[in-house]
Amino acid sequence: MSSSVITRFAPSPTGFLHIGGGRTALFNWAYAKKTQGKMLLRIEDTDRERSTPEAVSAILDGLTWLGLDWDGEAVSQYGRASRHREVAEILLARGLAYRCYCTPEELRQMREKAEMEKRPVRYDGAWRDRDPAQAPQGVKPTIRFKAPQDGETVIEDRVMGRVVFQNKDLDDLIILRSDGNPTYNLSVVVDDHDMGVTHVIRGVDHLTNAARQTQIYKAMGWSVPDMAHIPLIHGPDGAKLSKRHGALGVEAYRAMGYLPEAMRNYLARLGWSHGDDEIFSTEQMIEWFDLDGIGKSPSRFDFVKLENLNGHYMRHTDDEQLVRALLAFLPHVAGGPEMLARIDAPMRAKLKRAMPGLKERAKTLIDLMKSSQFLFAQRPLALDDKARQIIADGGVAALEALLPVLSQADWNAHSLEAAVKAHAEATGAKLGKLAQPLRAVLTGTNTSPGIFDVLDVLGRDESLSRIEDGLKLS
RNA sequence: GCGCCCUUCGUCUAUCGGUUAGGACGGCAGCCUUUCACGUUGCAAAGACGGGUUCGAUUCCCGUAGGGCGCGCCA
Structure with a gap:
């Protein structure tokens, strides 16, 4: 009994793996892991004009960085074109598809006319019942799917619920181009069927396609996989993702310094929920993940929250x-x-x-x-404005007093702290008045980790030298 | 234009007819404190609107408004 789940991630290699694609992949992956099934990877490269090998490797890199793996080799959809053609021929032979001799130019005019007359833009079915003998000379035909004209096509979507399309609104789509290459909707159906995909999890932008694909499944007598159409991710302003927002390749997130585990957590929480749980490990996510937990409404990408989450992961x-x-x-x-x-x-x-x-x-x-720069800095350190201000603001006197105290102390954070605090008590100076000047000359800035840890890590010689450098500044 | 989908704090979300509508990020205020953070305490902040159904609606239905997606010999 092989009723196990098979999901797939099917990106088209026309660019990098953007954040929405990353989340789609994550959901497919999580669902497969959760059910101990498989996630397949299929590259939808039937558009030879726009597909590039660079994009393929960018996508693979992106997935790998995110920590998502897939079962078996990535499948090239284009490599399966002959099988797609075969299915188109079967449909043709069964009278469920037909040759269409309209030229691209004619179709364009048809669309324009419809738009001008404010009619729905659809193929008029000109060749649906026409005698092929009337075919014009020199026009290579496409093959169109003979879509049902009455009734309705229903999708029982695992996320969106029951979605009903009137068949009259769905026209006869081209399944085989005039050059003999298959188009997307045919290829997807054939591949998902042949690869045994049981669950199709993808963006809602495919919802209409789901209806057309369902018709093809039925025409072939194949069972329709479960579908889950997940809402899209918008930019922070609610509008479409743009370059400035989240429409970046996942490698851009890597360059922004985010950890993959934080990305996984953030992305999972964007559109999916498990009660009030906010922070969870990938293992926990897999255990909890379910299609029922996916919301229906689109969400905005929030860098601030991502940053907070990332900070949490860094600390831990x-x-x-x-x-x-x-x-x-x-x-x-x-x-x-x-x-x-x-x-x-x-x-x-x-x-x-x-x-x-x-x-x-x-x-x-x-x-x-950035914050570790002080470790690498070469003496004499360049002080930033705020650090200079601290030195100018009575910092020199504090350092002069501190120098002998420090040089006599055991060089570890604990002893140094004790020595400085004793000095502060003896002189009535506030600790802050001593710590800030030290921070300024030791790190060149006014913010850093605890100052005694800084002294400790830098070591005795380097620390004392930096302080002496600082004294020369005045 | 046609079709489909969506609508709870600023943002991500919980709620599966009965809650003082909860949590998280962010914001504000306090505490902690050698800076910055972290941590911690508290506060403000939401059911788009209008009709139904119901003893009772954020929750179910209808409409309106707003937003999104689709309508290629792209995927």
């Missing part, structure tokens, strides 16, 4: 893993390779030791990259 990632994530991330971001070049073994060790303080303050890997 262990130091060694985060160092690795950062190192793996650097090649993908501007300035990253240069930074990577400076990270030798001792520097990597420092980075890891500083990580607990660093990750507490970072929402993205970009933040981490």
